[in-house]
Amino acid sequence: MQREMLDDRIDQIQKRDHCLQIDCDPSAGGSRPGRSPANIQLVAAGSSQISVHLGGVSTTAAATGAAASDERVDVRELDDQSQTPLRTVDDFLIKLCAA
Numbered sequence: 001m002q003r004e005m006l007d008d009r010i011d012q013i014q015k016r017d018h019c020l021q022i023d024c025d026p027s028a029g030g031s032r033p034g035r036s037p038a039n040i041q042l043v044a045a046g047s048s049q050i051s052v053h054l055g056g057v058s059t060t061a062a063a064t065g066a067a068a069s070d071e072r073v074d075v076r077e078l079d080d081q082s083q084t085p086l087r088t089v090d091d092f093l094i095k096l097c098a099a
Helices: 001-022 037-098
Strands: none
Touching: 001 037
């Protein structure tokens, strides 16, 4: 689930990339960046969208890290619990052999 959310965020950022491309070739009738208010607005809007998406990616990455940490704790607890029956059997066999 976390991986899918991260992949979705990356896809959204990549799709927005083409929206941020500015035609800077004056011979093709394009404008130079910084001279057109529309270009400035486009860049500002794109920067804002990127910031929002990066914030989402950061949040998702933090949640993934927390989930991985919780998983490690659960694995350690399971390992400890699995050792208890083994110790009990070992103790029983030691007592049985001594009897």
